[in-house]
Amino acid sequence: MPQAMKVILLLLFGQYVYSQEECIKSSVVSCNDCIKSGPGCTWCQDLRFIKPGEPEAVRCDTEKKLREKGCPPGKIINPPSTSDFRQNRPLSGSERTNNPVQVQPQEIELNLRPGHAYTFKLKFKRAVGYPxxxxxxxxxxxxxxxxxxxxxxxxxxxxxxxxxxxxxxxxxxxxxxxxxxxxxxxxxxxxxxxxxxxxxxxxxxxxxxxxxxxxxxxxxxxxxxxxxxxxxxxxxxxxxxxxxxxxxxxxxxxxxxxxxxxxxxxxxxxxxxxxxxxxxxxxxxxxxxxxxxxxxxxxxxxxxxxxxxxxxxxxxxxxxxxxxxxxxxxxxxxxxxxxxxxxxxxxxxxxxxxxxxxxxxxxxxxxxxxxNIIVTHDGLPKDISVTFTSNCEGGEKPSDKGTCNNVAIGQEVIFSVTVKAAKCLTKESFNIGPLGFNEKLKVSVKTRCECECDNQEGVHPYCNSQGTVVCGTCSCKPGFLGQKCECSLGQKDEATLKAQCRKDNGTECEGRGDCVCGVCKCHQTEGGKSYYGLHCECDDEHCEKYQNKLCGGKGDCRCGECKCNEGYEGTACQCMKSDESCLTGETVCHGRGKCVCNQCVCERGYKGLRCDTCPTCELPCQVSGSCVECKAFGTGPFEKNCTASCTHLEVIVVENLGRKDCRVKDREGCWMSFSMTVQDGFDKYTVNVLKDRECPEGPNVALIVGGSLAGVALIGLLLLILIKAIFYFKDLKEWKRFEKEAQRRQWAKSENPLFQKATTTVANPAFTGDS
Incomplete structure (x- = not known):
């Protein structure tokens, strides 16, 4: 139907619009669950609608599909969205009044299905003589x-x-x-x-x-x-x-x-x-x-x-x-x-x-x-959306505001108000009206999240006389459970029994069966076969296809995986077994992968058509050093158990080495030079070792001892000369100081007063004076 025609119908009848094309449901076990799932979901309450082994969720679908499956029209539960005009005074006429009415209706109550978009008309007319x-x-x-x-x-x-x-x-x-x-x-x-x-x-x-x-x-x-x-x-x-x-x-x-x-x-x-x-x-x-x-x-x-x-x-x-x-x-x-x-x-x-x-x-x-009239809302609650269209030029497209321009006094304009509740909610209210005017429409919104079914009172034979029928399903008495109240709880509670039907704490019976007394009763697949497994986790209809055939027509589907016939392989049995393109001498894929569908599937980082190279691998030079030392020179930490510890290396001692991949010190400190070539398989190498190792020369003992003694004697002599020099310069300094002091002294020229000349003269009588 063209969009313009839909708008006209909305304007004329104020009907609600919702999609009946699909019903997206999950975890549906009751009528209430069904109508909460989406606007297109309806419920069949006919007791004979469910076939043996089918879950109650089959009752929930679009009305069209339920009728196609045989549900009588009178047994289909499809609660509609409704409206109740609580106050709906007509708009004022062309005469002047003391209390003019410019907005109609004045109060409306909506009872909405979650997800349904309900549309009603809001009329506005500029009153004559408005204050x-x-x-x-x-x-x-x-x-x-x-x-x-x-x-x-x-x-x-x-x-x-x-x-x-x-x-x-x-x-x-x-x-x-x-x-x-x-x-x-x-x-x-x-x-x-x-x-x-x-x-x-x-x-x-x-x-x-x-x-x-x-x-x-x-x-x-x-x-x-x-x-x-x-x-x-x-x-x-x-x-x-x-x-x-x-x-x-x-x-x-x-x-x-x-x-x-x-x-x-x-x-x-x-x-x-x-x-x-x-x-x-x-x-x-x-x-x-x-x-x-x-x-x-x-x-x-x-x-x-x-x-x-x-x-x-x-x-x-x-x-x-x-x-x-x-x-x-x-x-x-x-x-x-x-x-x-x-x-x-x-x-x-x-x-x-x-x-x-x-x-x-x-x-x-x-x-x-x-x-210029602009209609909008205020105080809009969460999970409620409102859009507007109008019969004015340019107002046909839904918007969060309704507009009409150049509206004359006395001219009536119509706005289509579409209200949708996203989920179940308690009663909410908000106002809608033209900006600049005090008159508002009060909108109250409730949601229809419970089915209204014509249930029979008392226990029912359909429920094994252990429960009542509610919208076509059994509501069991305490102590009983199951689709038809066929299971007595005994010493186990309901939660324990249901837990036995959950794989890894997931959905009961993987959503493919009914949990009856703690055991999964599996449903049939769309192809008419049955699900199987402890939790109905398996079926034989959902394996990979090749050339639009399940398992390529060359195998059987078993619990979601293809079991190929002899001579065929692949996830969909799409190829014949052959190693022709994978052969590498006596090995397949150099022993570094598997041959699947005549192609190598490499492992551990190896690449290439036949797993020839490993871009991310490095030669284990240091790790292989001890094995190279014991196999080539008979020394090192693996000397006693070299054969058992170094089976992954084939060591060959050579006179000349074309390339030196590795250079490693042995236990004696000598440098070993060798190259490593990868063999088929993982961590296997052929090692070519240079015969001559690079060892450091031994020390000259005589030279070291002689040099040490000469060094000690020389150091002693230098110390003696240094001490002698220190004493010499110290004495020289003292002598110079003494001489300087002596030059400064002043000596007296008079005689010492303590000295007296002799006063007695003795003459020698024998002396005559003759010489």
Missing amino acids: VDLYYLMDLSYSMDDDLKNVKNLGKEILKNLRKITEDARIGFGSFVDKTLLPFTDTTEEKLKKPCPAKAQECQPAFGYQHVLSLTKDEKQFNEMVSTQKISGNLDTPEGGLDAIMQVVTCVNEIGWGNSTRLLVLATDAGFHMAGDGKLAGILEPNQETCRLDKNNMYSMSNTWDYPSVGQIARKLEEQNIQPIFAVTEDVSQIYKELSKLIPKSEVGVLSTDSSNVVKLIEDAYNRLSS
Whole structure:
């Protein structure tokens, strides 16, 4: 059926749509399990439907297949999804009413099959004379001085234009500048009292946001209250517009929002601060999204809470069904156009330099907002999905939002709402409705996860008089179990008996049989044969095929594996036995693999057509060193049991060696050089060893001893000369010091006073004086 035709049928009849083409089931043992498996699953409760040996899961299938298998139509359980319109007042007509109805129905309860997609109609019609509330939020920074003068006389004109649409129109007013903290506002005492330039005659103290006038029908009161407003000022260019919007949206009672089309006009010539900018002034606490006006209707948390984020503003506007109109100057219009993309049901209009065109701007924006209908949901529970289509142009494709553009007052549009529950769940509810309107449809969702069958009371012979029939299956009395309550538990409990039917703690009887008193009773295969094995794990119909024949027609299938006839081999018996291409002399595949289907299947890393090479193998030089030493030279650790320990090596001693694969030291420290050639099989080698080993020469004892003694004598002589030199230089130093001291001494020239000349003269009488 074409998609367009399906959409038309949905619009006309509000029917539910689901696939009956397939039923994907697993672990189904009851009717409840079946209808939870998928939207296409139905259950046959006819007692005669099950054949001997068949599982209860056969009862679960699509309705078409159950009928083909012989289930009477009256015995097929297929709970449909249903709806109950709890409140369904008709849409308002062309006449004006005090409580117009624009959305139909107003409350619906859905009882859904898991996986079924149920579709119903939602009608919408813009009512004549629907109330309008407009709150005018103005930037009172000094650059808006000229604009304020014009706005003071706007109340009458705005209401006059709104009353062309509806007589029930109200208007309110509020103003904002910015946070009164550096760097947003000059915080000197004088500047806080008068933040305007010196030339300004009238100026009110700095402030964040102030609610001036609640929503009223009295344009005179609006003009009087606005006329008392004075301009103010701040330092930086961006303003606290988002702070002000958050208060206007959350202070529902203070503003006086009613059951109406809610419009918020933001008039400014500057950009806006957003979440995170408050850190510049040391504000770290996020915006709490609550109303905080003091007794003077001033925003009391302006200097405590950070600016709100754009996401917070968008969410709160949608929650309160408030549609913002950004009336901004040309130089900042692009900023607010980007902001408008993030806020559904919002408009941007360009103000003239003195805001003289604001009335026309509001009127045009209101018409655009009201004529573009966007239907969506809020508070959607987990595991429930909703899509929309409409009878409007471009609304035929399912989407998470239903749209209709250019809807005139009194024009009725229809949205198809498709609801699907992914699984069984408790009762859930959510709302659906057009953005910007307070009227919503309340949707309650329940799921149908239990079968409603016409069961007979009391025990039934079908269940061996040991149980009752529930939707065609037996519900056994305590102490009995089995498909027909044929098994008595005795001393074993039910869990123990069922565990005996599980292989490796898996599914009972591999899903191919029934567990009867702890023993698997296997079912028949699709080919009419039976499953077999302790846990019904085997069958003879699912082996590999060759040329579309089971086991190539050259063998028998046994428990999933082919048992080939004599002369044939392969996983599907696809080839004759032959070793012709695998022969390598007296061996097959060099003894490093098996010949399967006349091709070598190599092992342990060997490659090639006949397992010739091993790219990842390395020659065992060091490991083979001891065996080479004992077989070639009769020495080494294997000297006594060389033959028994080194059977894998065939060692040949040669005079010359063509290539030196290995160079290994023997036990005596000599270097052995040898080459290794791989033999057939694994770890077998032919070793050619060079006859002459490279041994280090022995030491010259006489030279070492003589050299040692000469060295000792030389060292002793050098030590004696060194000591003699030290004493000589020490004595020489002392002598020079003595001589130096002697030169410095002064000797006395007078006689020693202790010395006296002799005073007695003795004459020799014999001396005559003659010589």
